[in-house]
Amino acid sequence: MEHLEFVIERRILHIGNHLIAVRNRDLKRFGLTSSQSETLLFIEQHEGTPIVSLKEHLDVSHQAVQKTVGKLRERGLVTVSVSPEDARVKNVSLSQDGKQLCAELKRAGAISGDTVLKGLNDSERVSLLALLSKIDIG
Template sequence: MDKTTPVSTLIRQNGPIKIATWRLMMEKYQDFMTRFEHEFRTRHGLSANEFDVLINARPMSQVRHRDLLRSLVISRSALSRLLGKLEERGLVTQQPDPEDQRGVLVTLTEAGQKLCDEAAATNAEIILAAFGGLTDAEADQIFELVSKVCPVE
C-alpha cells in the first residue's frame, strides 16, 4: 500500500517553510488527537474532550464553569453537555457558586479523580512514546522554538 505524501512535505518542497512547518504541526496534532481519542475511549470510556475537562478540573478542589471554559477549546454549550454526561456518570458534581449564583462550581468526585489519574497515565504514555526518539535537550530546543511563534492577533 502506497503511503500518501503529507501535505507538509509537499509545501516544504514547493512553498514557504513557515507554512510547511505550521502544516506539519497540525498533522502531528491530528496524529496525537486520533491516538488519544482511541486510547481514552478504549481504555477508559472517555472521549478526548471528556478527559480534557477532567484534567483541567483536577488541580483544584473546585473550578468555576467559566474558568474551565477558558482552559478548553470548546463552546459553552458543548462544555455544558460534557459536564452533564460526566455528572450522570458520577465523575463530577456541579453546584451553584455560593459567592455568585450565576456561576457554577465543578468538582471531581472520587471516581472522577481515579479515572482522571488513570487516563493521565495513558496520556503521558502516548506523549513519552511519541517523543521517545528525542533527547531532553532536543525536546527543550523544540519547546524554545515553538515558544517563539507569536500568537495571531
C-alpha cells in the first residue's frame, strides 16, 4: 500500500480541485473570479484591511492584489482609503454593494458546501473542521 500521507494528500487535492470547479461555476453568475470572491470575503472579516494583508492572505504579488482590488473598485464593491497612521498604506473596505454581494456569496457557498458534505452528519462536519484546522499550511 502507498504511504498514507501520500494517499491523504492526493485525496485532499482531488477534493480541492472539485471544490474549485464548483466554486468557479457558481461565481460565474456573480461575474467574479475565485480570487475576487476570496478578496471580498476576507475584507468582510477584516474591514479596513491594508492591501498588504490581502497580499499575504491570497499569497500573491502586490501587483496581483492591486489589480484585483482595482477591478472590485471599478464595480463599486470596495473602497480604498489612505491609512490615517501611514500615508503609504492603503486600506480596503466593502461598499454597501460589496456587503450585499458577500451575503449572496455566503448563501451560495453554504448550498455548495452542503452538497459536498452531504455524506457527513453535523457531528462529523464539526470533527472534519477541527481536523482540517490542525493542518499547518505555513
